[in-house]
Amino acid sequence: MKRRFSKNSPALRVKSVILRPVMLRRLLLISAPVGLLLASCQKETQVEKANREGILLVGNSAEPKALDHQLVTGVIESKIITSLFEGLVSDDASQDGAAPPGAATSWTHNDAMTEWVFHLQPEGKWSDGAPVTAHDFVFSYHRLLHPDFAGPYAEMLYFIEGAEDFNKGKVTDFSQVGVTAVDDFTLRVKLREPVPYLPALTRHYTWFPVPRHVVLQHGKMTDRFTKWSTREHLVGNGAFKIKEWRFHDFIEVTRNPYHWDAANVGLNGIRFFPIENPYTETRAFLSGQLHTTYQLPSDLIRSVKEKDAHYLRQEPYVGTTFIRLNTTRPALSDSRVRQALSLTLDREQICEHIMEGFFPTASLTPKMGDYVPEPKLSFHPEKARALLAEAGFPNGDGFPVFSLMIARPAARAGAEAVQAMWKKHLNIRVNIQNRDWGSYMSAQQSLNFDMASAGWIGDYLDPTTFLNMWTAGNGNNNTGWSDPRYEALLREAALKADPTERFALFRQAESLLMDAQPILPISHYTRNYLLRSEVKGWHPLLLDNHPWNTIHLKR
Numbered sequence: 001m002k003r004r005f006s007k008n009s010p011a012l013r014v015k016s017v018i019l020r021p022v023m024l025r026r027l028l029l030i031s032a033p034v035g036l037l038l039a040s041c042q043k044e045t046q047v048e049k050a051n052r053e054g055i056l057l058v059g060n061s062a063e064p065k066a067l068d069h070q071l072v073t074g075v076i077e078s079k080i081i082t083s084l085f086e087g088l089v090s091d092d093a094s095q096d097g098a099a100p101p102g103a104a105t106s107w108t109h110n111d112a113m114t115e116w117v118f119h120l121q122p123e124g125k126w127s128d129g130a131p132v133t134a135h136d137f138v139f140s141y142h143r144l145l146h147p148d149f150a151g152p153y154a155e156m157l158y159f160i161e162g163a164e165d166f167n168k169g170k171v172t173d174f175s176q177v178g179v180t181a182v183d184d185f186t187l188r189v190k191l192r193e194p195v196p197y198l199p200a201l202t203r204h205y206t207w208f209p210v211p212r213h214v215v216l217q218h219g220k221m222t223d224r225f226t227k228w229s230t231r232e233h234l235v236g237n238g239a240f241k242i243k244e245w246r247f248h249d250f251i252e253v254t255r256n257p258y259h260w261d262a263a264n265v266g267l268n269g270i271r272f273f274p275i276e277n278p279y280t281e282t283r284a285f286l287s288g289q290l291h292t293t294y295q296l297p298s299d300l301i302r303s304v305k306e307k308d309a310h311y312l313r314q315e316p317y318v319g320t321t322f323i324r325l326n327t328t329r330p331a332l333s334d335s336r337v338r339q340a341l342s343l344t345l346d347r348e349q350i351c352e353h354i355m356e357g358f359f360p361t362a363s364l365t366p367k368m369g370d371y372v373p374e375p376k377l378s379f380h381p382e383k384a385r386a387l388l389a390e391a392g393f394p395n396g397d398g399f400p401v402f403s404l405m406i407a408r409p410a411a412r413a414g415a416e417a418v419q420a421m422w423k424k425h426l427n428i429r430v431n432i433q434n435r436d437w438g439s440y441m442s443a444q445q446s447l448n449f450d451m452a453s454a455g456w457i458g459d460y461l462d463p464t465t466f467l468n469m470w471t472a473g474n475g476n477n478n479t480g481w482s483d484p485r486y487e488a489l490l491r492e493a494a495l496k497a498d499p500t501e502r503f504a505l506f507r508q509a510e511s512l513l514m515d516a517q518p519i520l521p522i523s524h525y526t527r528n529y530l531l532r533s534e535v536k537g538w539h540p541l542l543l544d545n546h547p548w549n550t551i552h553l554k555r
Contacts, residue, residue: 046288046289047288047534050271050291051555053268054552054553055252055267055268055270055271056291056551057289057290058270058271058272058273058294059284059285059290059294060076060273060275061274061278061281061295061408061437062076062274062276062407062436062437063247064076065077065441067084067234067242068210068224068229069085069208069210070140070144070149070151071224072152072153073152073153073441073476074437076294078205080251080253080272081205082547082548083238083253083270084127084238084240084242085205085208085209085236086102086103086208086236086237086238086259087102087202087203087205087207088102088104088118088120088137088187088199088202089102089107089200089202089203090102090203090547091541091545091547092547093537093538093546093547093550094539094541096541096542097200097461099199099200099203101121102202103120103121104119104120104121104187105119105120106118106119107119107199113194113195114161114193115189115190116189116198117186117187117188117189118134118186118188118202119185119186120186121185121260123260124237125237125260126214126236126237126258127235127236127237127238127241127256127258127259128211128214129258130211130213130235132209132237134181134182134185134186135181136210136212137179137181137187138179138187139209139210139212139215140208140210141160141177142174142177143215143222144157144206145163145167145174146166146167146221147166147167147168149221149222149224150224152475152476153206153475153476154167154206155167155469155474155475155476156206156207156459157206158192158468159191159192159195160177160178160190160192161178161191162178178191178192193494194497197460201459201460203460204459210228211228211235211237214228214233214235230245231244236256237259238256238548238549239256239262239265240253240255240265240269240270241254249273249274250272251271252270252271253269253270253272254269255269259549264549265549266536266537266551266553267549267551267552267553273290275294276436276437278294278296278409278410279297279300281293281294282297282300282530285530285532286308286311286530290530290532291531291532291535291553292531292532292535292538293531295410295528295529296312296528296529296530297410298354298356298413299356302356304530310533311530311531312530313527313528313530313540314357314528315527315544317527317542317543317544318366318368318458318461318465318525319366319455319456319525320361320364320365320366320456320521320523320524320525321454321455321521321522321523321525322456322520322521322522323341323451323522324444324451324478324518325450326447326450326451326479326480327479328447328480329450331391331393331399332402332450335517337387338516338518339384339387339515339517340384340385340387340426341384341422341517341520342377343378343380343381343384344381344421344422344424344425344426345379345418345520345522346421347361347379347522347523348360348379350414350418350522351522351523354413354414355414355522355523357526358524358525359524359526360522361521361524363375363377363514364467364514364519365510366458366524368463371463371503371506373463373510374510376511376514376515377521381425381426384425385425388426388428393428395427396426396428401430401431402430402431402450403430403431403451404418404432404451405433405443405444405449405451405453406432406434406435407434407440407453408437409434411453412432414453414522415432418430419432444478445475445478454519455525457543458542458543459543463506464506467490467506467509467513468490471486471487471490479518479519481516481518483513486509489506489512490506493506493509534553534554535553536551536553536554537550537552
């Protein structure tokens with residue numbers, strides 16, 4: 001039952017503190033890209049001009065950390081990368097489960113689904129005209145998995161036989177890894193376990209190829225952040241190629257004439273704007289400077305529904321927000337403390353008053369098909385205080401002052417609510433620390449933080465996309481926590497062909513994770529954003545992976 005609150009309730013007091021600066025942010029254009037500010041003075045809006053030119057204008061939240069897709073882990077980067085590169089299998093414009101051809105024209109597998117053969121497009125070319133071959137894919141997987149390269153998302157390839165052992169240095173001969181170029185246009189992949197959803201996996205950018213001939217022009221295979229992925233040298237196999245990169249202004253891509261399906265690409269180009277402030281982004285959209293936004297702040301949903309409902313999109317999105325804890329920190333290394341922090345989060349209150357359109361969660365993983373996780377999370381301040389006292393901090397006495405790190409202005413309201421709840425129920429103080437996107441990501445990867453407001457969007461529609469990352473050494477774990485029992489359950493589940501047995505083991509593993517609480521899940525996502533009616537070929541998708549090559553603009 002949904003709880004109601006009086007005017008003097010803590011929930012509404014928290015909201016009143018939060019929304020005053022928000023009201024100011026609605027009126028100000030802060031941190032807007034130069035191009036958008038200049039455009040506001042023109043008689044013809046940027047959208048009208050872009051419609052004539054066939055250029056899609058996209059709000060993309062922040063400057064990407066890199067365009068070398070083997071060095072990044074974020075959604076922000078993926079939006080640009082998927083325009084420049086293409087995996088073996090493509091995304092479908094309207095069906096989540098469909099698997100149209102990408103860099104491969106077709107694929108087959110054995111009965112056990114442990115060996116797959118992909119037949120590449122014979123007309124597939126890089127944006128410099130060089131052919132895309134199976135050898136490029138082998139080179140790419142070798143590079144991402146090489147221990148010296150230290151790819152942060154290497155675990156996405158662990159489904160390949162021998163990949164994990166090679167990545168962890170247990171095997172040094174890459175020929176022992178189950179990926180082979182049979183010839184220039186035939187790629188064979190051997191897996192360590194049955195993976196019926198492999199085609200969906202290859203749509204993730206970790207499975208995309210890099211151009212071997214260009215990477216090696218600018219350094220060794222294992223060199224990181226070299227010039228091969230700068231604007232002047234970047235070569236991709238996607239429907240678009242990079243045209244311009246103005247730092248903190250925009251990245252523009254234009255049609256790639258060498259793409260195998262170039263004749264059917266509907267856009268002449270895409271311009272990605274790194275607008276970090278979502279209120280600025282909303283203002284830019286409503287003034288005719290963007291075709292679509294990265295997000296819509298929760299507190300603006302009601303006003304948009306009243307005045308501009310035809311622009312509003314609210315769609316299911318496979319993702320979870322949470323607070324990531326650095327369990328190597330004093331106090332946070334104690335599971336009783338982590339449980340106390342979790343038990344004093346009133347998730348229903350946060351979603352109802354601050355994160356409108358999101359849904360409170362009792363688990364990490366959203367319901368996915370027949371997988372329904374066991375509800376483990378609850379709001380129980382009295383039990384939380386007892387656990388904190390048992391851990392040596394009665395009434396919060398002696399508890400360290402930690403910082404909760406955020407990367408976007410829209411995250412501040414939720415962070416302030418969490419801050420207030422912990423002060424009220426546990427008498428502990430937590431500061432809020434704002435970071436730019438790059439330093440926010442780097443701090444987590446180096447465990448140079450206390451707590452971080454975070455989220456995870458599924459890479460594919462299977463529970464493993466949420467559960468596999470909390471293993472030892474995983475580049476997206478970033479909590480300092482691991483448990484051999486948890487990993488053993490995941491390994492056992494991977495060998496089960498029967499979905500019922502597989503999901504039962506996943507539920508056990510997730511239950512163990514939620515007891516340990518290295519992360520504090522808060523809500524499941526709803527994708528709230530704005531989209532103009534001129535954009536055609538754009539449909540609701542659970543993973544929000546809209547294939548850029550199928551989109552066009554109505555002039």
